[in-house]
Amino acid sequence: MILIIGGGIGGLTLALNLHRAGIRCQVFESAKEIKPLGVGLNILPHAMRELSFLGLESNIAKDAIETRDVSFYNRFGQHIFTETRGRFAGYEWPQYSIHRASLHDVLMKAVYDRLGSDAIKKGHRFKELEQSNEGVVAHFNTEGSCPGVRTYRGCAIVGCDGIKSVVRSSFYEKNDPLIYSGITMWRGITKWPPFLSGSSMVYAGWLETGKVIAYPISKTDDGMHIINWLCEFYCPPRNPKGDWGQKGRIEDFIWSCKEMTFSWLNIPEMIKAAEVILEYPMVDKExxxxxxxxxxxxxxxxxxxxxxxxxxxxxxxIIDARCLADNLTSECDEVTAFRKYESDRRPKTSAVVHANRSNPPDAILREVYERTGDKPFKELNDVISVDELEALSDQYKKIAGFKLEAVHNNKSPM
Ligand SMILES: Cc1cc2nc3c(=O)[nH]c(=O)nc-3n(C[C@H](O)[C@H](O)[C@H](O)COP(=O)(O)OP(=O)(O)OC[C@H]3O[C@@H](n4cnc5c(N)ncnc54)[C@H](O)[C@@H]3O)c2cc1C
Incomplete structure (x- = not known):
């Protein structure tokens, strides 16, 4: 029995992959009740590929938007670059924009359907572990019907307990701080009319003066869209704890996008109509x-x-989960499987951590901002060529593993 600590996106995807491989597992989640927390996120074709192999694509599609294109603008609303995405760009798998809670719900229902009603033990907060040559023991503080302390035994533990992982801190108690990037993000969702292609993701502005990202994550019955938006800029740390649920205040950031009243989307008006605003510091760890x-x-x-x-x-x-399940299937012991999983995934994900710091997907906007000195341009070609724009976009795709050839060449699950 594999003990999976954390029933978020990674933990639940792992449970589904292990079930498919015929490996027994149990998920432990600290939350007593799963609430629809967070806002939107994107599932790129490399991750959709794995979710499709798990038979989840049609359920994801029910409450998501299939992204058609991504467009970049400067803060004056001048168009810089557009590229198609997912199936519209020739991938076998789509790109979806979805509320995190909807994706989580699809995964959770699939886990209950396939692994049984007791597959996720909620209200189980992992505290500490022990291991020997024979197996592992995990200790939890429990809430709910039988509050107290509970202990479970298994053959291995996978810590899927998120950015503040207690499993990780069992090995890295010291010198493992959250590192603030210097950027704070305000995120929210607003019911708003469709814009551009109706399934476009847009990036506008840059971090020195304020950058906005907006994309639809679902449709409503009256023809409107639920738009996920994000407004971010450089500022001193405000919420260094990295709490996904922290409420945000519009007056703290609306000034940064007040001039982004584009003909195709009035960003400040859309933000003023938000149903939810959250504040989150852009943090990572070494x-x-x-x-x-x-x-x-x-x-x-x-x-x-x-x-x-x-x-x-x-x-x-999601990709980690598939890789770990494949290694547990092909190796005869967990220790070797974990070692092989790590040697495959650690270098790749470390490269993404570094790319997200220095060469993110919207580096295009930084280039144009710097080359124009934050002024409107007359001819984009005088500032940056189409080849350079494509190269910047391709560079991130390559590091993050979602270049078309890489996604298509990857083998099917074992
Ligand atoms: C409430 C919440 C809201 C989020 N909102 C967004 C968002 O809007 N946009 C976005 O891009 N990303 C969001 N994220 C982060 C995003 O889900 C992750 O970056 C990504 O999906 C990686 O998934 P993960 O499974 O590694 O971590 P997570 O999805 O963060 O899952 C970790 C899980 O472990 C549980 N857990 C934590 N500590 C313990 C413990 N001691 N014992 C047992 N269980 C524990 C948590 O409750 C959580 O369910 C959010 C995460 C959370 C937890």
């Missing part, structure tokens, strides 16, 4: 030199917390 300790390993944000930019936080955890 990539680790080791994730696997005998019968214990890490997955997702617990292993490689990264800035939530480039749509890779959820995606990389």
């Amino acid at each position: 990539p680790l030199k080791k994730w696997s300790f005998g019968r214990v390993t890490l997955l997702g944000d617990a292993a490689h917390p990264m800035y939530p930019r480039g749509s890779n936080g959820a995606g990389q955890s």
Whole structure:
């Protein structure tokens, strides 16, 4: 029995992969009740590929928007670059924009359907572990019907307990701080009319003066869209704890986008109509030199917390889950499987952590901002060529593993 600590995106995807491989597992989640927390995220084709193999694509599609294109603008609304995405760009798998809670719900229902009603033990907060040559023991503080302390035994532990992982801190108690990027993000959702192609993702502005990202994540019955938006800029740390649920205040950031009243989207008006505003610091941690300790390993944000930019936080955890399940299937013991999983995934995800710091997918906007000195341009070609724009976009795709050839060449699950 594999003990999965954390029933977030990575933990649940791992449970589904292990079930498919015929490996027994049990998920432990600290939350007593799963609430629809967070806002939107993107599932890129490399992650959708794995979710499709798990038979989840049609359920995801029910409450998501299939992204058609991504467009970049400067803060004056001048168009810089557009590229198609997912199936519209020739991938076999789509790109979806979705509320995190909807994705989580699809995964959770699939886990209950396939693994049974007791597959997720809620109200179980992991505290500490022990291991020997024979197996592992995990200790939990429990809430709910039988509050107290509970202990479970298994053959291995996978820490999927997110950016503040307690499993990780069992091995890295010291010198493992959250590192603030200097950027704070305000995120929210607003019911608003469709814009551009109706399934476009847009990036506008740059971090020195204020950058906005907006994309639809679902449709409403009256023809409107639920738009996920994000407004971010450089500022001193405000919420360094990295709490996904922290409420945000419009007066703290609306000034940064007040002139982004584009003909195709009035950004300040859309933000003023928000149903939810959250504030989150862009934080990550230094990539680790080791994730696997005998019968214990890490997955997702617990292993490689990264800035939530480039749509890779959820995606990389989904890919980790497939890789870990494949190794547990092909190796005859957990220790070897964990070592092999780590040697495949650690260098790749460390590269994404670094790319998200220095060469994110919207580096295009930084280039144009710097070359124009934050002024409107007359001819884009005088500032940057189409070849350079494509090269910048391709560079991130290559590092994050979602270049078309890489996604298509990857083998099907074992
Ligand atoms: C409430 C919440 C809201 C989020 N909102 C967004 C968002 O809007 N946009 C975005 O891009 N990303 C968001 N994220 C982060 C995003 O889900 C992750 O970056 C990504 O999906 C990687 O998934 P993960 O499974 O590694 O981590 P997570 O999805 O963070 O899952 C970790 C899970 O472990 C549980 N857990 C933590 N500590 C313990 C413990 N001691 N014992 C047992 N269980 C524990 C948590 O409750 C959580 O369910 C959010 C995460 C959370 C937890």
